[in-house]
Amino acid sequence: MRHFKCLFMIFTLFFANFSIAKADMIIKDIKVEGSQYVAKSTVLNYLPLKIGQTFSFSDSHIVINRIYETGFFKDVRLYQNGNTLIIEVKEQPIIAKIEYKGNLALPDESLDQILNDIQLKKGKIFNPSKLEALKFQLQEFYFSRGYYSSKVTSKIKKLKRNRIEIEINIHEGEVALIRDINIVGNVRFDEKFLLSKMELEATSGALSDDEYSKNQLEADLETIRSYYMDRGHFNFNIKSTEVTISPNKKNIYININQIEGDIYNISTIKLHGTYHLTDKEIRKQFKIKTTDVYSRTKIQKTVQAIKDRFGEDGYAFAIVEVVPTVDEKNKSVSLDFYIKPKQKVFVRRINITGNEKTYNEVFRRELRQMESSVYSPKKMKRSKIRIQRLSYVETVDIKTIRIPNKNDQVDLEVRVKEMPSGSFTVGGAYSSAEGFTFTTNFAQNNMFGTGESFKMGLSKNSVSQNFSMATTNPYWTDDGISRSFSYYYNDTDASEISTTASYFMNSYGVSVNFGIPMAETETIFLGAGYDNTKLGTTISTPDEINSYIDLKGDEYSNIFLSMAYVNDWRNRTIFATEGAKNRLSFNVTVPGSGLEYYKSSYEFEYYYPLSERYTFNFHNNVSYGDSYVDDYGLPFFKKYYVGGVYSLRGYSSSGVGPKDEDGKATGGNLKTTGSFELVFPPAGVDITGPTRFSLFTDFGSVYKEIGDFDSNELRYSAGIAFKWFSAMGPLVFSFAEALNPDDGDKTEVFQFYVGGVF
Known part of the structure; x- marks a missing residue:
């Protein structure tokens, strides 16, 4: 043993000396x-x-x-x-495969994004800490959405060549349900009213939103806080929030303890700072005034309005700070606005990104904010609206980028997301008025990335055969004058429509149209064209039509002129959520044409956003036409009809208005229609998506002559509709009840149109 100890000491000293040497x-x-x-x-x-x-x-x-x-x-x-x-x-081993199971509430795409963000993916070197971070992140995700019994585990399988497979197992469990929400400390507003302001609610039935979400609870608390602070409760405070989970982690009880405080009024409003605007001009931007009850939202809107006003003059980064001073004795608040305009800002460069198919120039010509000019929020907003109104743009966002070390310059990044601009379809459509329709369509709204459009379509059903072709150059000239050419051919057998008079018609026509911009939202359209119409009769053709053909002949060649004025400041052309459109049009055949008549129309659309997802829409149309040489009025095949999915829902196509002796619609010279709608996207669908529901009330009628107008003769309907702008064309469905049909009216509760023709 002694020899062994000696050898160990020698060995230790040797390596100690070796370490010292190193x-x-x-x-x-x-x-x-x-x-x-x-x-x-x-x-x-x-x-x-x-x-x-x-x-x-x-x-x-x-x-x-x-x-x-x-x-x-x-x-x-x-x-x-x-x-x-x-x-x-x-x-560390290389990740050969990652597999996850059990993620029903979390889509695979979202999980893929999480894995990508933390760099835990196939082909990467395995990092155990990242796997733990993933499990923690997933657990937090499920907890935040009320899955308190959820568990996230992982398994690692070793493979050859230093590789591994990772299996992530997710047991979601059930979402914890809210059994009770209790609010304590409310005096001015009762508990039931405050609970109605919250998205979360206690279990009350199949349609209740009783699944707990931490994020939603925080949002609901902010809603209650804003509600009080917009009604004078300056010192409102949510003292505490208790969320209790049952032992089985399936039930949740929420207690909210709040302090309302007193109601305060605005006593004085003062402005401070050095700026080029007058105090009077700044006060025009105020959304709140003295003697008003304190409102946090009105103050925030005032701050933004002041910033926007300075922004119009180029002061893009003006600072507006509000300092409230409380007078507890008089229960009032004085507001001091401190304004620092800072420097005037110019736009150095505008970069357009995301346009893989479209030339930059197509988007640049829509911009109202120019390079090397003063930065203007108003022009920025208008530029965004003009781009997002293009039919081949899904979304657009304009980002302001500050330039390092240059406080007076910014760059703008215009990010566009394009959508398919062309389609070629061969298929069918069906409408409750015309039955099955065979269609073949070609459309390209962005030819070769230039913004020009070309459309051609052919359709055939039991009633008519149609061919149409049109092309438009929206910037025929550099200053924005548009030019359109169109051609159509139509062969109609009206005897196949049960609701209208019986006759045959064959027609074709060509036209050219120019759009001349007069102002930012105003355009005048001027056009001219030629059409030819040939008529035929059947045994069932009414005497009125036979008499017309006997007098006027059965073939007409017309040269016509058209003019329209359009004022359009909607934020979108499809599913607009804000703005209005006015259109006044007039068409007339020139003297000497086969038929001498005119048609005029006024159309008004109004859109008001009730919230981010709900829009109020009002639409009204008044159309009138007549002959300018005799008393025969409009040609019978140019008369107006009312009824159907696109004019007066709940009533059959041409189901309202003057009738002949057989009860078939003959149309009239005057038409008026309108609708009130509450429009909203389906649950879970983005607000820019292609589908919408609407609750509506329609009204309208058609009159033989303008002197026959009687508001008591207006028909009304109400119902629900669904519209989808698909690649095949619009799909429209409606359920409507005719509210006051006359004895001769024809009604339809369910109406639809599937497919589209040009």
């Missing part, structure tokens, strides 16, 4: 051994050492920790060979 070395070379996937240069970049430095092995832990921090290695060792430092590493 304590200081000048590094002449560094070698990395054991690395297969990680480049040696990567290891060297993380080292706190360089060739030529002096290294002491007492600092080895610093070097080893620095390499471990990369997450690429599971073992690191240092050796010395002369003046060469040898780093021996053992790599």
